Amino acid sequence: MRSRVTASRVSLARHCLAPWTSHIPWAKTASTQATVGTAFHKWPEIVIAAGGHAPLNPSAYVEQHPDITEDLRPQVLRLILAWEIHWRACRSLVGWSAEVAYAYDPQTGEARELGAGLQRDYSGAKAGEMTMTMDARNMSDGALIIDWKTGKQANADRAKDHGQGKTLALAIARAHGLDAVAFEIVHVATTGITVDRALYDAFELDDHADELRDIDCRVRAGQQDPNPGTHCHTLWCPIVASCPAAAPNPWDIRRDTLEILRTSGPLSVRHIASTISIREEQLSPVLADLVANHEVGIEKGIVRRVRS
Numbered sequence: 586m587r588s589r590v591t592a593s594r595v596s597l598a599r600h601c602l603a604p605w606t607s608h609i610p611w612a613k614t615a616s617t618q619a620t621v622g623t624a625f626h627k628w629p630e631i632v633i634a635a636g637g638h639a640p641l642n643p644s645a646y647v648e649q650h651p652d653i654t655e656d657l658r659p660q661v662l663r664l665i666l667a668w669e670i671h672w673r674a675c676r677s678l679v680g681w682s683a684e685v686a687y688a689y690d691p692q693t694g695e696a697r698e699l700g701a702g703l704q705r706d707y708s709g710a711k712a713g714e715m716t717m718t719m720d721a722r723n724m725s726d727g728a729l730i731i732d733w734k735t736g737k738q739a740n741a742d743r744a745k746d747h748g749q750g751k752t753l754a755l756a757i758a759r760a761h762g763l764d765a766v767a768f769e770i771v772h773v774a775t776t777g778i779t780v781d782r783a784l785y786d787a788f789e790l791d792d793h794a795d796e797l798r799d800i801d802c803r804v805r806a807g808q809q810d811p812n813p814g815t816h817c818h819t820l821w822c823p824i825v826a827s828c829p830a831a832a833p834n835p836w837d838i839r840r841d842t843l844e845i846l847r848t849s850g851p852l853s854v855r856h857i858a859s860t861i862s863i864r865e866e867q868l869s870p871v872l873a874d875l876v877a878n879h880e881v882g883i884e885k886g887i888v889r890r891v892r893s
């Protein structure tokens with residue numbers, strides 16, 4: 586059976602529909618970061634389900650977690666402690682539900698709640714429905730959805746026009762008759778928390794409903810051409826390892842670029858691109874990311890390393 590487009594992959598579907606329409610099987614990857622992220626996400630779920638007071642402390646949770654090996658325990662524990670400080674300081678304990686699943690029909694625009702704590706079991710969804718799970722939801726004063734992000738690329742996500750965020754917001758709006766929904770991406774790192782918030786209004790939600798209907802129609806129509814780009818890796822395409830059209834990994838380009846600048850000093854964009862055998866347009870988004878992070882500076886087409 587062809588996979589459905591889930592909310593968590595709407596951002597990828599905006600760029601490329603080949604993962605849903607080609608016959609290449611999806612890879613089942615289990616990275617260390619995914620294991621850490623999954624173990625972390627379970628903690629807020631436990632806390633919220635218990636009304637704010639978990640039945641065990643974070644250290645005991647980490648030590649008892651069956652998937653967390655000893656070397657990963659400090660990292661998971663630091664993430665949990667960073668979350669605990671932020672949550673206790675900033676949030677009321679009232680009105681929260683964790684891991685709430687919804688189904689949304691992109692053709693009819695109808696949505697419904699499937700339940701909480703389903704552990705991503707979407708067997709209750711009907712054919713044609715998109716499925717999704719909200720990390721946390723609060724309905725006590727309008728609707729607020731929170732998505733916790735961990736991992737090295739977490740800060741690449743922005744709440745404004747976020748594919749997953751808008752889909753979650755649309756589902757909750759349609760299911761409960763709301764005109765506007767707030768969405769927060771909470772980046773959880775061992776060094777602390779950053780929050781990015783957006784409020785999607787009725788106009789944006791209607792627009793997104795049109796977008797999802799269009800995506801759904803194109804998937805139903807069958808075979809769609811691959812559209813390679815940095816999203817192949819940054820949005821975790823499930824067939825990137827087998828797709829013949831996959832773009833080069835931007836994180837490899839990033840590492841190679843910094844290494845070249847470290848050993849050779851300021852160079853032109855063209856020179857860096859030719860040295861690592863990629864096209865200039867493939868290097869551009871990586872350079873933009875490096876500039877945004879103050880790792881390189883660019884002036885008149887010459888790239889130099891700013892921070893080592």
Ligand code: SF4
Pocket residue numbers: 601602603604811812813814816817822823824825828829830831832
């Ligand atoms: S690797 Fe890139 S081009 Fe290929 S299917 Fe995935 S997103 Fe599309």
